[in-house]
Amino acid sequence: MIVTVALQTLVGVDSIKKLGGICTREKIWLHVDAAYAGSFLLCPEFRYLAEDIHLVDSFNLNVHKAMMINFDCSPMWFKDAAEAINYFNVDPVYLKHEHQAVASDYRHLQVALGRRFRALKIWFVLRSMGVSSIQEHLRKHLGLVCFRLKGENEPNEKLNTAINDDGRIHMVPSSSHGVFFLRFAVCSQKTTLEDVEQAVEIIAEISAKL
Secondary structure, three states, X not given: OEEEEOOOOOOOEOOHHHHHHHHHHHOOOOEEEOOOOHHHHHOHHHHHHHOOHHHXXXXXXXXXXXXOXXXXXXXXXXXXXXXXXXXXXXXXXXXXXXXXXXXOOHHXXXXXXOOOOOHHXXXXXXXXXXXXXXXXXXXXXXXXXXXXXXXXXXXXXXXHHHHHHHOOOOOEEEEEOOEEEEEEEOOOOOOOHHHHHHHHHHHHHHHHHO
């Protein structure tokens, strides 16, 4: 079973406690997709999002979405890596070597045999920024506001088009259960409160013209 911690569309959070209990009882693998919000667990005040994490079998996050690390970089954690190795193990004679017993071989944890050294990017950011600086950055950026005009979808679609055509800010829309809405996402590490207030004024200005 896959549960999400801050689904990108609405930043919805599934209950690990409730679904984890079911998975434990029924012996179902529980994977947490924390692509967006996973990085924010570095801050103590956000860790309630991953309450009862001990019930999880695997967990992944995209640190390139919030931790000032360039694309792509997605760490994954396994409660028991042996389970994954049993599925992905590739060990033909031509790949055997004398260091197999002492060296970690990540080809047994994925489909591909090779991989880029993405971990180095994380190491550089941790060493250069430090935990406290990264936490300070993260505390400003777990923010998504979903909104729409009252009524049908069409006026909201027109509003989204008008905002993007205006060019001062850019909006990315989405829909849920057939309801179209706009998403105001704070993504840049340089975004300030003044930027947010200006964006709200622009949205109100363009909405009034429709």
